[in-house]
Amino acid sequence: MTILKTLATAALALGLATGMASAESHGEPTKVGFIYVGPVGDYGWSYQHDQGRIAVEEHFGDKVETTFIESVPEGDSERAIRQLAQSGHDIIFTTSFGYMTPTNRVAAQFPDVKFEHATGYQRNTPNVSTYSGRFYEGRTVQGIIAGHMTETNTIGYIASFPIPEVIRGINASYLAAKSVNPDVEFKIIWVSTWFDPGKEADAANALIEQGADVILQHTDSTAPLTIAEERGIYGFGQASDMLEFGPNSRLSSIIDDWAPYYISRVQAVMDGTWESQDTWHGIDEGMTSIGSFNPVIPAAVRKQAMDAAIQIAAGNLHPFTGPINKQDGTPWLAEGETADDGTLLGMNFYVEGIEGSIPN
Amino acid sequence: MDLSSLDPIALIVSLVIAATPLVLAATGELLVEKSGVLNLGVEGMMVMGAIAGFIAAVETGTPFLGFLFAAIAGALLACVFGVLTQVFLSNQVATGLALTLFGLGLSALLGQSYTGMRPPQTERADIPVLSDLPVIGPVVFSYDWIVYFSLFLVLAVWFFLNKTRGGLVLRAVGESHDAAHALGYKVILIRLGAIAFGGACAGLGGAYLSLVRVPQWSEGMTAGIGWIALAIVVFASWKPGRVILGAWLFGGVTILQLNMQALNVPIRAEYLSMTPYLMTIIVLVIMSSDRRRAALNAPASLGRVFHASS
Known part of the structure; x- marks a missing residue:
């Protein structure tokens, strides 16, 4: 398994390195990271989160740069979350319940990075928010x-x-x-x-x-x-x-419609108004x-x-x-x-x- | 709890269907390992077979062509592994793992415009008289032809390995590639052939998943069964007949577990889920407890790099 890990890490580092290279040419875009539990092509949960990511890109254009890592097992997610945090992401959305503990653990080590955890309830440090749909x-x-x-x-x-x-x-x-x-x-x-x-x-x-x-x-x-x-x-x-x-x-x-929430949270990071909060939106708000x-x-x-x-x-x-x-x-x-x-x-x-x- | 609503016939039928991808992939991998090569890329070759078979079946409207292309795609991907490990002598474990990652990625790319489509239905055997027999009809004569083909394949592999000269040579290569080489056998060619065959079998298993078991394409739909196929080869202690036993045990436990839950039987699903893995561990322990028996089963050159000059 160590080989698998090494390979995956190498692949990840490579992807992020290219990501960073293109970031410099655009000035200082806000870097937004996403961690998905399934493939983006599942046409279900992860697909909808990725639709939210695409909406963020369309809304902000050159002002953002998004990265996602798909099919991240819940039991082995801390490494992936840390990779995103270390590579200069300003806000990271972790989109499965099982990412709760890893998200909070990484968040404690990166106080300047904002973390948004979907469907969880732990906000151990002021840089963690939780959100979910009713x-x-x-x-x-x-x-x-x-x-x-x-x-x-x-x-x-x-x-x-x-x-x-x-x-x-x-x-x-x-x-x-x-x-x-x-x-x-x-x-x-x-x-x-x-x-x-x-x-x-x-x-x-x-x-x-x-x-x-x-x-x-x-x-x-x-x-x-x-x-x-x-x-x-x-x-x-x-x-x-x-x-x-x-x-x-x-x-x-x-x-599940995540797009408005993702856009508003990325906007908050840009404006410097981002704060730790818990969001639980239903049919009324459209989530x-x-x-x-x-x-x-x-x-x-x-x-x-x-x-x-x-x-x-x-x-x-x-x-x-x-x-x-x-x-x-x-x-x-x-x-x-x-x-x-x-x-x-x-x-x-x-x-x-x-x-x-x-x-x- | 009401066990009367549990239909044993339906249970057996779904067990056989759940086990067929495993039978196909594990039989192919068994032959590969018998030739002394450890290809951990089964998952990647299966998922490539799943998408290639799906595309071919949808485009031509013929499931048979779907399975054919799945076998070809699996074999082609396996050949990449074969060339890297046999010609360029790369590490088999690392190359196999890379093959899985590559297969998952490439299949997702190829399959992008095929999500949400429905493949043509694979014909089921409808043998006059036999398929209408009570009990035996549905349990034995009601499947699609791939199920019968998979059982035939196991028999063929057994026959090839144990009753033919070619099988003897292949096993010799797996036991001691240096000795086989000294006797003048083309170790690399024989291994490449075995690797391609293993890839074709894995491809078929993947296509069975996307064309019959879940008639749709979704990214990463193999969800780990390639790894179970690898475990079954060890469980079967490299004997073709036991592959069927192992696959039915894995498939059967999954199906039984799901049905028990639907029936509300108070057995913890977790216990049933771990049974096949526990049995694999037990089989491994028993095998390794006796040096001679272990030596009889596991190919001695398994996973070792061969270079003609060494």
């Missing part, structure tokens, strides 16, 4: 559609890692599906990866074998939607629209947006789903509104009570009605 708002919309569209009353869910963000999505979609279809049942498979098309496809097939006719996914590849298309069932786009991967099977999608609806969805369902999105954006509807019990039956939220962000950010339990246990 994807669970989109999950509520998906749950309403899925609850109506399932004929077997079985909804499959392909989950990645048992972190609060994923558990929140499962709970939000389950509550919404249950609210429109009391007989609905969730079958959940944890695949322990963000990106592995083969395994995600196998998981989708296993869920279909077990009777699921609508599949939700919280992994980054388009494989589950492709399988849904092939087997004639329904699925949803995840992180990006994914329409072309399931022209018939895709019911809707959750689209979480809902993709177009498949025409097979009945008009009444479309209207109900759209209304939910509008009410959530307006602040009139909270996806987690009591009464809600935890899976073991203990009360969580009383009648009319809504969940606070702190509980949501650390969510580590299923709500009542979901079967199975969360792996640890």
Whole structure:
């Protein structure tokens, strides 16, 4: 493995060296770095972050210079983050939950570099910000559609890692599906990866074998939607629209729109107004947006789903509104009570009605 | 928990499909290693096969041509490795790793305009009477032709290695390239041939992934199965028949694990996921505990650089 590391480091150094060479010819552009967990061509999570990076380049033109490193394993990310910090980047976006500790560790050593960590909660030094989308708002919309569209009353869910963000999505979609279809049942498979098309496809097939006719996914590849298309069932786009991967099977999608946030944060660095903060934006601000609806969805369902999105954006509807019990039956939220962000950010339990246990 | 909804037939069918890329890639790598060459670039050759096969299948509308081009692309990439390691005597481990990085990058570049497309469907065997038999029909006679081809390939490699003169020569090269060279055999040519064959097999395995198992192209879609194929060769202790066993074990555990979760069986997924790796370690320990047995299996010249003058 040391050889692999040496090679990768050499390749990285080479890439960064050429990057720096062209930086000098443009005067002093702001250098913006990105670390992605998957390939930019995953057409899901990493793809959307890269769309944000491209938007930054288009917005600022010569005044910025962006670098990205893709397919960086979470367990081995510190080296990549440090490389970007050492090579003169002014702001570095690290875009996977598992980069949290490495990001904070590197940030402590580079006080002059700004760090932005997506989906995390640790801001140990004043040069670290965190940001994320309220994807669970989109999950509520998906749950309403899925609850109506399932004929077997079985909804499959392909989950990645048992972190609060994923558990929140499962709970939000389950509550919404249950609210429109009391007989609905969730079958959940944890695949322990963000990106592995083969395994995600196998998981989708296993869920279909077990009777699921609508599949939700919280992994980054388009494989589950492709399988849904092939087997004639329904699925949803995840992180990006994914329409072309399931022209018939895709019911809707959750689209992560990072571009406005990235532009505003880079602007803050240029203006010298950048400060450590925590951003958690939803449908209202547009960081979480809902993709177009498949025409097979009945008009009444479309209207109900759209209304939910509008009410959530307006602040009139909270996806987690009591009464809600935890899976073991203990009360969580009383009648009319809504969940606070702190509980949501650390969510580590299923709500009542979901079967199975969360792996640890 | 309701085990009655677990359909063993569907389970076996998905197991075989999940295992086929592994069978193909591992069989090719086995022959390469038998000739004394360690090519760690399996992942890179697989992903090249995945994109080359996908492009050819989409452009021609014929899955067969897809698989053919996948094999050619895998073999071509392997030849780069072959020339570097056999002619220019570069380090096999480093060159193999570089091949993986190169394959991942090149395939991403080639595949840019092919995302979101659907490949033509690979035909499934539909044998009159046989495919309609209960149980046996779906379990044995329901696959696409590549599955049968992969099993035939294992048989062919076994036959070649153990029953033919050519196989004997190839093994001799893998055991002691100096002795083989002294006897007048073309060590480098034989190894180049084995490397190209291994690349073709890896390419086929990759194409099976992009044309059958997940009928789509996405960057880096092999997601590490090339490395598992390498592990299976060791697990199989360089015996072709055991490659099938190893691939089905790896594939089976993955499929079983996913189905168990869908069924809500209270077995920790982590235990099932690590089973194949644990078994590989156990096999390695057993093999290395007996010097003679280890010597019988691992090719003695594996990974060593050959130069005719030394």
